[in-house]
Amino acid sequence: MIQLNELTKRFADIVAVDRVSLEVKASEVFGLLGPNGAGKTTTIRVLTTLCKPTSGTAFVGGHNVLSEPIAVKNLIGIAPQAINLESDLTVRENLEFHGRLHRMTRADRDKRIKELIEFIGLVEKQNSPVEHLSGGMKRRLLIARALMHRPKVLFLDEPTVGLDPQVRRKTWEMIRELKTKGITIFLTTHYIEEAENLCDRVGIMRKGRIIALGSPMALKKNIGETIIECREDNGYGYKFFKTRDEAIRYAEGIDCDVIIRESNLEDVFIKLTGERISD
């Protein structure tokens, strides 16, 4: 459904996306995980025709984003990282405007708006101006707007950034429900749990490059499923083990406080780069 071949995007002096190749299958949830400035948003902007690739190619639904932008635009819905709702307009009007932009008929618009404001739980707020909504409500409306014209491919750029844990979980449920409807979802995040909980496959991105690609399970297996964190003089040391038994045997043989736990995608990032994703 989505295909990138050696995609590169260069701004004046930085390479924001550096020879990225990957493929996302239909009705898959794919996540780009990476720290600030990794190039996640830029990748989405190229895929959504907002930004032209410097070199390489990108296809959505078999259409080249550069040469067939209209065909691509008809397939996709986008919830951008920067909330770009029309703040003077109401919840309903925002959805209506989007429906009109996609040439939906009045009857179809009304039906879809009703479905979506129920889906995002904003029935009571439907006639409030967007500027009166909370941050979480705006994020959800952003997703609803992206879904308004029933896109086949949905791009979610940091869909839960700044949301409290409860609202984040609710948003995850929404996203899972969309997956069951056969929508292909391409999301970005810098939250480890989000990538692990939501994505069928994850691309870990750093400085424009994809440094690891696969299902969260496979990525973790690769570095070792069990981790020993060992308190050292200057912070923590990490050791990776294939199995828990191996880890325990090792822990018995050393002389320091250890934590034995399952590995996560953050560990994958640490192993590959020596850095943490967050902070």
Next chain:
Amino acid sequence: MINLDFYTIFWREMLEIRKKLWRFIASGLVMPALYLITFGWGLGRGMRVGGGTYLEFVLPGIIALSAMNNSFSGVAVSLNISKLYSKTIEELLVSPISPYSIALGKVFAGCVRGLFSSMLLLLLGLILNVQIHITAMFFAILILTTFIFASFGVIAAMVTKSHEDMTNFNSFFILPMSFLSGTFFSPSGLPEPFSSLIMVYPLTHASLSLRAISQGQPVSAVSLLILCLYALAFFYLAVRAIKNLEI
């Protein structure tokens, strides 16, 4: 099939105008009213130009001026904000609507803003019993003027990279044009090269044409042609600017 996509963009702008109707009316009236008071009563009281009062002379110029200002800034300011701050322009750019339709919708909305304020002024003139002729051509020229400057507003919003840029755009293009385009005086009295230079400004032709009509004289075909050419060229550039926008 006729492409009606532009109407979506236009509809959204009209929605906003309806929501802020009173603010819209008030802000559309302030500047022209100030000009009328300053130049019509203050400066020009008792002054006679070409057989009529100065107010009769200056009203068509101020109408052109206010058509220009409101259509230009009505489009440029909001589009600039939507490009630089609210990013709502991305919602248009990722929709299947063409740059042509986006430009046309925005420009028509700018025309409405410009026409609205010039109509208010005209009304004000009628109330003050200013003696001027109004014909269908008068309105045609006004529509053309707002179309030109609304398109110019799209161009300005697309090429400026910051809010300061926009301010500069105003001080280098709009402000000089406001004062030099025969709005407050007859440009034929100016020395060369200014009098020729001023004939390059589209607003000059708008004010001259409106003034001619208001005095019951025919519109110069050259002025009309120049206005049409400006309208076509600016609209073309506006569409191009949206097409080439990368943010």
